[in-house]
Amino acid sequence: MLDLIWLVPALPLAGATVNLFLLGPSRPGRRLGRNGGWLATALVGLAFAVSVGALLDLLAIGAEERVHVTRLFEWITAGSFSVDVAFRVDPLSITMALVVTGVGALIHLYAIGYMEHDPRIGTFFAYLNLFVAFMLVLVLADNYLLLFVGWEGVGLCSYLLIGFWYDRPTASSAAKKAFVTTRIGDAAMLLGIVLIFVHLGSLDFDAVFGEAAGGLTQGAATAISLLLLAGAIGKSAQLPLHVWLPDAMEGPTPVSALIHAATMVTAGVYLVVRSHVLFELSGTALTVVLVVGLVSALYAALASIGQFDIKRALAYSTMSQIGFMFFAAGMGFYTGAMLLLVCHAFYKALLFLTAGNVLHGMDDETDMRRMGGLRVDMPVSTVWFAIGALSLAGIPPLAGFFAKDQIVSFASTSDRDLAWVLATIGAFLSALYIARPLFLTFFGRRRNDSHAHEAPGLMQTPLAVLALLVVAGGLVLGLTAEGGRLAVFLEPVVGAVEHGGGALSEGTLIGFSVAIAVAAVLVAYWVWASGRVNWQAFPERQPELAGWLANAFYLNALYAWLVQFPGKGFGRALRVVDERVIDGAVNGVADEVGDASRLAPTIQRGFVRSYALAFLLGAVALLLFLGLRIV
Amino acid sequence: MTTPISYFLVVSAMLFSIGTIGVLVRKNALIIFMSVELQLNAVNLALVAFSRMHNELDGQVLAFFSMVVAAAEVVVGLAIIVTVYRRRRSASVDDLTVLRG
Numbered sequence: 001m002l003d004l005i006w007l008v009p010a011l012p013l014a015g016a017t018v019n020l021f022l023l024g025p026s027r028p029g030r031r032l033g034r035n036g037g038w039l040a041t042a043l044v045g046l047a048f049a050v051s052v053g054a055l056l057d058l059l060a061i062g063a064e065e066r067v068h069v070t071r072l073f074e075w076i077t078a079g080s081f082s083v084d085v086a087f088r089v090d091p092l093s094i095t096m097a098l099v100v101t102g103v104g105a106l107i108h109l110y111a112i113g114y115m116e117h118d119p120r121i122g123t124f125f126a127y128l129n130l131f132v133a134f135m136l137v138l139v140l141a142d143n144y145l146l147l148f149v150g151w152e153g154v155g156l157c158s159y160l161l162i163g164f165w166y167d168r169p170t171a172s173s174a175a176k177k178a179f180v181t182t183r184i185g186d187a188a189m190l191l192g193i194v195l196i197f198v199h200l201g202s203l204d205f206d207a208v209f210g211e212a213a214g215g216l217t218q219g220a221a222t223a224i225s226l227l228l229l230a231g232a233i234g235k236s237a238q239l240p241l242h243v244w245l246p247d248a249m250e251g252p253t254p255v256s257a258l259i260h261a262a263t264m265v266t267a268g269v270y271l272v273v274r275s276h277v278l279f280e281l282s283g284t285a286l287t288v289v290l291v292v293g294l295v296s297a298l299y300a301a302l303a304s305i306g307q308f309d310i311k312r313a314l315a316y317s318t319m320s321q322i323g324f325m326f327f328a329a330g331m332g333f334y335t336g337a338m339l340l341l342v343c344h345a346f347y348k349a350l351l352f353l354t355a356g357n358v359l360h361g362m363d364d365e366t367d368m369r370r371m372g373g374l375r376v377d378m379p380v381s382t383v384w385f386a387i388g389a390l391s392l393a394g395i396p397p398l399a400g401f402f403a404k405d406q407i408v409s410f411a412s413t414s415d416r417d418l419a420w421v422l423a424t425i426g427a428f429l430s431a432l433y434i435a436r437p438l439f440l441t442f443f444g445r446r447r448n449d450s451h452a453h454e455a456p457g458l459m460q461t462p463l464a465v466l467a468l469l470v471v472a473g474g475l476v477l478g479l480t481a482e483g484g485r486l487a488v489f490l491e492p493v494v495g496a497v498e499h500g501g502g503a504l505s506e507g508t509l510i511g512f513s514v515a516i517a518v519a520a521v522l523v524a525y526w527v528w529a530s531g532r533v534n535w536q537a538f539p540e541r542q543p544e545l546a547g548w549l550a551n552a553f554y555l556n557a558l559y560a561w562l563v564q565f566p567g568k569g570f571g572r573a574l575r576v577v578d579e580r581v582i583d584g585a586v587n588g589v590a591d592e593v594g595d596a597s598r599l600a601p602t603i604q605r606g607f608v609r610s611y612a613l614a615f616l617l618g619a620v621a622l623l624l625f626l627g628l629r630i631v
Numbered sequence: 632m633t634t635p636i637s638y639f640l641v642v643s644a645m646l647f648s649i650g651t652i653g654v655l656v657r658k659n660a661l662i663i664f665m666s667v668e669l670q671l672n673a674v675n676l677a678l679v680a681f682s683r684m685h686n687e688l689d690g691q692v693l694a695f696f697s698m699v700v701a702a703a704e705v706v707v708g709l710a711i712i713v714t715v716y717r718r719r720r721s722a723s724v725d726d727l728t729v730l731r732g
Binding site for chain 2: 601604605606607608609612613616
């Protein structure tokens with residue numbers, strides 16, 4: 001199975017090809033679209049099966065030798081520069097591949113029901129499959145360049161899918177925003193890859209990490225790591241390149257679940273963990289990762305609390321959770337980051353898809369101020385959302401509890417007191433911001449007259465599986481920070497967890513985490529569901545604070561002022577140059593030629609005898625010329 | 632005794648000048664045509680005279696060629712002039728200014 005790993009990205013790619021070119025844009029009168037959806041789902045499911053096979057093969061090998069590289073063909077060679085198309089199976093990449101294909105297949109299945117009535121369902125599944133294919137190239141690549149191919153590919157698919165309903169101006173501009181913003185990070189990342197080659201002479205992971213230990217100065221390592229981190233920040237929507245993620249919610253909800261919650265946005269975390277050797281060599285870069293993650297986590301948590309659009313609230317919560325992953329990676333707690341990545345993929349996909357149920361049942365209403373009390377109409381969805389939200393909040397024994405608790409505890413036991421305090425505040429806020437949509441949407445008083453309907457069985461099935469994963473995932477994968485299955489599995493790639501001593505015991509920390517989570521959920525209930533607090537009047541009572549939260553501290557406006565405004569001015573100046581200088585030159589030449597050509601007909605008057613005279617004069621002149629030359 | 636070459640050349644030059652002036656000053660297409668013939672034959676005369684002077688036949692051969700071409704030209708040219716006269720009841724070249732730019 002390990003040699004067949006190329007099948008994993010190839011299968012969804014085949015699905016994309018078939019859907020795009022054969023079934024494709026549903027022809028009138030033919031309902032191929034839904035079949036295309038089944039095909040797409042089946043192929044991603046098959047890719048998952050191959051990944052599971054590869055995992056079993058990997059587990060059969062001794063822990064230290066669990067690396068298998070399959071070289072398909074030589075891709076680029078120029079002098080000493082050589083890049084293969086090669087796929088790498090090791091514990092880290094197979095973990096990512098399993099998440100991408102597993103959660104991906106479930107979301108595909110959900111999307112068959114969700115997108116059923118869309119006339120372009122075939123195109124939708126083609127893009128979705130293409131995304132999965134690129135994502136798998138990204139995580140399975142054995143060198144930085146192939147990783148970059150996947151990296152750009154998922155960016156393209158993200159653009160296509162955010163703007164899937166391109167007839168909505170907001171959707172198409174959100175798509176452009178996502179593409180351009182992440183591109184800023186990608187440009188830096190490409191520079192980082194070039195620097196890697198310049199300093200280490202190769203782009204293959206083994207060669208790079210092997211060489212780096214001896215042959216890389218700290219300054220070079222810092223430069224490379226920071227450039228790679230810029231790419232990760234753009235892709236994972238961390239400060240300061242996060243502005244695209246909330247807008248990306250314009251895309252269909254399965255897209256938000258797959259790309260903007262479970263997989264693509266966590267690619268930045270994968271990149272940092274994969275390149276941890278370089279980051280550790282630098283030291284400074286790792287601290288930057290930690291700070292970026294922590295600040296993003298707190299910033300997004302506050303912004304999430306200010307949102308009334310359910311999907312935007314979830315988007316900020318994703319950003320906040322990824323901030324926690326960066327935070328964990330920045331402390332060197334890579335297994336914790338990966339555990340949170342996996343668990344987050346489960347419960348955030350569940351949350352987003354349940355939000356999709358709500359949108360589906362309420363005719364695309366996204367404003368939570370017009371929801372409330374949906375537990376009566378949508379009891380099943382309420383259960384799913386509650387499981388996802390409580391998991392994110394950190395209520396044991398759900399998956400999110402283990403991941404988040406381990407990260408916060410790690411901060412406490414590694415002498416980072418300030419980070420620990422901030423992370424604890426972040427944990428409290430994260431429980432608050434996710435309990436808020438739960439209570440606003442499903443509990444409290446009904447604020448809408450229309451009757452919501454529960455989603456059909458086809459859409460509930462994947463949710464049930466995801467809910468099961470959320471309930472069992474943490475227990476199975478990450479019972480403790482050092483001994484959890486995932487931590488042990490990843491150890492050969494990222495190293496063992498180095499636990500320092502802390503002032504507080506493990507038990508105290510766990511108790512503290514749970515207490516914080518429960519307190520936050522209770523506060524959320526009291527504010528948004530008990531009916532005792534008039535939260536709707538909050539924007540009027542505190543317009544300033546509400547404005548800061550709802551607009552995410554006005555960073556969008558700041559960017560508009562800093563970038564958009566000068567950019568537009570520059571564009572206008574260029575337009576003047578274009579019209580006056582460039583067009584002016586071309587038009588001027590044309591005018592001159594025109595004027596000159598209007599002179600020519602004046603000597604052509606139609607009198608034969610004047611032509612004859614000219615003829616004669618010409619002949620005389622010629623004779624004179626020749627005569628004078630001879631003389 | 633032979634006539635000096637200059638006599639022939641003077642006659643030739645006079646004929647050519649008359650022909651040239653005729654082409655330039657007359658309006659009637661037929662007269663212009665005749666003037667052109669005069670120029671052609673002035674050149675023929677010069678050719679034959681030079682041929683005699685050099686004792687070579689090249690010039691005379693060329694004169695025959697130009698006479699043949701002139702004959703063909705007369706056929707075409709006269710036909711055009713007659714057609715123009717039929718259509719316009721005039722053979723004045725100053726009236727034929729349709730190709731004015």
